[in-house]
Amino acid sequence: MSSTARPPVDVLIRRIDPELPLPEYAQPGDAGADLRTTVDAELAPGERVVLPTGVAIALPDGYAAFVHPRSGLAARCGVALVNAPGTVDAGYRGEIKVIVVNLDPREAVSFRRGDRIAQLVIQQVEKARFHEVAELPGSARAEGGFGSTGGHAAV
């Protein structure tokens, strides 16, 4: 059977921390490559921290990388990313960082150097050319916003 998978995009990566493994896809079909923290950290309930990952990348033009949370950490420990998904621009050459928050109301959470804390999803992104107009074309939704289709109180 022939595969319909597209070939992976080539991304240059620089190891800032030479001892830790590069980001890896845990399973062949995974969308995100796991990122590791290079430092230990303990977060009290409600505390946030910026964790370094020890890697920097150069994406091709027309791509971006998105720093997504790991669902297991969220479900087990209440760990979220403050800016999820974090956006890594194609032109960014600095170390990828992860802005982690402990949303558990009672328990502290600990990370050890090398722990997988987030996942990096690489995607093609469109660039818009904005055309200013006085009136936008009509649509079924029109200006109906949050909750306007029912189920929650409309804002």
Ligand SMILES: O=c1ccn([C@H]2C[C@H](O)[C@@H](COP(=O)(O)OP(=O)(O)OP(=O)(O)O)O2)c(=O)[nH]1
């Ligand atoms: O989770 C993240 C999000 C961003 N970045 C890096 C890559 C990105 O290209 C840069 C800027 O991110 P963003 O544009 O989201 O932040 P900003 O506050 O708008 O900063 P800037 O004014 O530098 O664009 O920071 C990370 O390392 N991790």
Ligand SMILES: [Mg+2]
């Ligand atoms: Mg920005």
